[in-house]
Amino acid sequence: MKPTVLVTGGAGFLGSHLCDRLIAAGNDVLCVDNFYTGNRDNIRHLLGHPSFELMRHDVMLPLYVQVDQIYNLACAASPVHYQTDPVGTTKTSVMGAINMLGLAKRQQARVLQASTSEVYGDPRQHPQREDYWGHVNPIGVRACYDEGKRCAETLFFDYHRQSAVDIRIIRIFNTYGPRLQMHDGRAVGNFILQALRGEPLTIYGDGSQTRSFCYVDDLIEGMVRTMDQNDAVGPVNLGNPVECTILELAETVLELTGSKSELVYNPLPFDDPVRRQPDISLARKLLDWSPQVELKDGLRETIAYFKTLL
Template identity: 60%
Template sequence: MKRIIVTGGAGFLGSHLCERLLKENNHVIAIDNFFTGSKENISHLLDNKNFEIIINDIIEYIHVECDEIYNFACPASPIHYQRNPVHTFKTSIFGILNMLNLARDCKARILQASTSEVYGDPLEHPQKENYWGHVNPNGIRSCYDEGKRSAETLMMDYYRQYNTDIKIIRIFNTYGPRMNENDGRVVSNFIIQALQNIPITVYGDGSQTRSFCYCDDLIDGAIKMMNSENFIGPVNLGNPYEMTVLEFAKKIVDMTNSKSQIIFKDLPQDDPIKRQPDITLAKEKLNWKPDYKLEEGLKKTIEYFDNYLKNK
């Protein structure tokens, strides 16, 4: 039985990862400070004898004996990471330093949950892993974008200097049950607005594109990456099926039978115009590609938010 740390283990993706690792007969230690994570996300795991939760901010030193570390701790939506940008940057830099030192000391393998935001507002489309990105280093999104880019730098430096056993995944837009209601992301925003029959807010003219990966597919990819040999990444994990934000809004209205009208607001600063992963490398190295069709994943997500709003 492996002892596996999941930082951000009470978050949206972290909680799904903890659940999956427990099903695979591991001892899972979730570390979370509940900045954006929630106790409700892991409440169903608390009775499992192979699960423990440590309330801690990873910018503070912690030592826990382990075999593997999944570093998923960091606010990932603009509303939350811009709420305290200095702390967001510290989470990426001091947090990964603490986890890399822990991995080195325990001779553990560490996986960094990086992001498609390392590509910024890309000039290459779709984005491949060898693209260096087009990122504003001093904008309102920089605390997250540059923090994640710096974390990748530290991962590679520990690999080269200390031979630390590392893995890097770059996560593209992911959705599913347990998304934060107030995270400002397009999936949760549109579903909640549609279920409440209030106006759906599209930023810009809605022609910007996104691709959406269901959480179960993403977790599959992360675990495959952790268990892979002779491949450290970075590797894109996401769904290459691309659509405009306006098309997506209309789909949500249709799937929820909503009376919501679509309204348009100004596009936020540095909001990417296009975002689509090239997953050739993931197919080749991990034998991974997303299985969920968009409608399939959205149905589960809509059900989750419908129940959430009814029980609120």
């Protein structure tokens, strides 16, 4: 009998790619999404597939289904969306974790939490390792997401210690690729959209702040490997350790699109992290995983996708 895998947030950017991967591996997939930021077009090609089922449901409410594995990806992940409804963002992270852990406990299923590099806040340690506790403003405008994800990790470990729930936790660093939302406010999507439209590329701050950009296929590979291994519950950093300034990213997008757009500079948003780079030593050791897609190659694929939308 094929395993049944539940993917919450399955119509989102990462979730839809995960659904593709799981079906290709021979699983039955139950995709759950409330479509707050998910997009039906992301999974339209799977509708009607005998191994795919779509359920409109909000993880803030309990879910009673029979499953073997759970990937909990449900939560708005870009500042534009998670700051629009900060209370809903925190509730999605916390209540969603409680409901998925409850389901895992009832079904004796393994459950993976998609956490985030934002649990490190504006880090004082660089690069960031899993044993770093972070530097987070608990009352800032980003706290609904940062602290919501931190609390979700707490719940996962407490359910694991108290009730022996079989958990896995990954911390996802900046990820990009096809199906990235056009207007979610993140640098890769913003720059590509502006470049293709001939609009000025908006850089916040002086562009010296850094991020580490991981292509979606690499991220999904690491996620599945984390779920399938039996040696550690995590957390495990998943991201590209190659650090890049925002200005360098903008210049690369201009090069690849052939755009003549200018660069404009706006004030840096409040609490925006200055540096972000994962230490992936644990992922290399535990999962034999590291990103394989170079930034320019991944950006070419993402640009091609954005062209189809325009």
